[in-house]
Amino acid sequence: MNTRDKILKAAKTLLYEEGFEAMSPSKVLKLSGAGQGSLYHHFSGKKELARTVLDDVAEELNEVAESIFDNENYLPTEKIELFLKRKRNGLLGCKLGRLANEKAFRSEDLRAPLEKYFSLVLTKIKRTLIEGVAQNLFKPEMPVDSIAHLIVASVQGGYVVSKSLNDDNAINQATQGALELLRAYKTEKQT
Template sequence: MYSGFMSTPERLIESTRELLWERGYVGTSPKAIQQHAGAGQGSMYHHFAGKPDLALAAIRRTAEEMRATAEAVLGGDGPAYARIESYLLRERDVLRGCPVGRLTMDPDVIASDELRAPVTETLDWLRDRIAGIVEEGRAQGEFTDALVPQDIASTVVATVQGGYVLARSSGSPAAFDTAVRGLLALLAAARTSAARS
C-alpha cells in the first residue's frame, strides 16, 4: 500500500489519518492501524506513546494539509468574491466528508482538549482567513458595507461542513452543490453594482 521509501512512523501516521477519516477515533484500533501500515506492535509503540499520541500526529497532519489546500485557493490573486467562489467550488471528495470536520462528531476527540485543539485551530483559522478576504472586498468596494466579515466567514464554513452532511445523508454530491450555489447567489447579491459590472 505504501512506498518502500516511506518510514515506519510516516506509514503509521498516514494509516491513522485514513482510518480516522473512515472510522473515527473509536473505530480506529491500534491493531487496525498496524495492519493498515504494515507495522508491528513494537514498531508502533517504539515511535508513539500510544493511540492518542499517534492520533494527535495524524490530526495535526490532516489539519495542516487542509489549511494548505484552502490557502492555495484563498491566497490567490483576484477579487474577493472570485477567491471565495474558487474555495467553494474546488474539487472535493464530498461523499467522504471533511477529514477535519468529521472529527467534531467524534465524542472521544471532542472530550480531549489535546485532540480537539488542531480541529478547533483549523476551523478558526479558516473563518479568520475568509473573514479577512470579505473585509478586503468591502475595503475595495466589491462588497456592500452591510456584510459582516466574521458572519459571512462562519456562513461559508457552515455551508461547506453542512453540505458534506447533506451529501452523505442523500448519497449524492448534488446536495453539497446545491448548498454552495445558494450561498454564492447570496454573496453575489451582496456585491456592489460596480463590482458586478
C-alpha cells in the same frame, strides 16, 4: 518509507475513512504492515498517533486555504468564489470536520487541530470579505462575521446532508446556494 511513516500513513487513511473510534491500533498495524510493538515505540498510544496525523492534516488543509485566500492574483470576490466552487465529494467528508462529533474530540488535545484549522479559515474568509468591502466589491453593510461562519458551515453541513441522503452532490448544492446568496451583496462594480 520507515515504519513510523508507514504507521502514520495507515492511521491517516483510517482516520479519514472510518473515524477515530473505528481506527483501532490493530487495524493500523495490519494496514501499515508493521508489528504490534512498533506503534507504542513511536507513539505513547492511539491518541498521540491521531494527534500527530491530525496536526499534519490541519497543516495540509491550511495550505489549501492559503493558496486561495493569500493569493494576490485573485480579487476578494474571486477568492470566495474559488473556495465555494471547489469540487467536493459529499460522501467522503472533511478530514477534520468529520471527527467533530466523536466523543474523544471533546478533550482539548484531540480537538486542537480542528480548532486551529477552523479558526484560521474563518479569519481568512472574514479578512477577505473586509477587503472586498474596502475595494467596493461588496456592499458596505455586509455582516462579515456571520457570513464567514455561514460560508464555512455551508461546506461542513453540506457534507452532513450528503452523507445522510447518500447524495454526493448535496454539498455542491449547499455551497452553490451560498454563492447565489452572496451575489446580492456584490456592488454594481461586478460583472
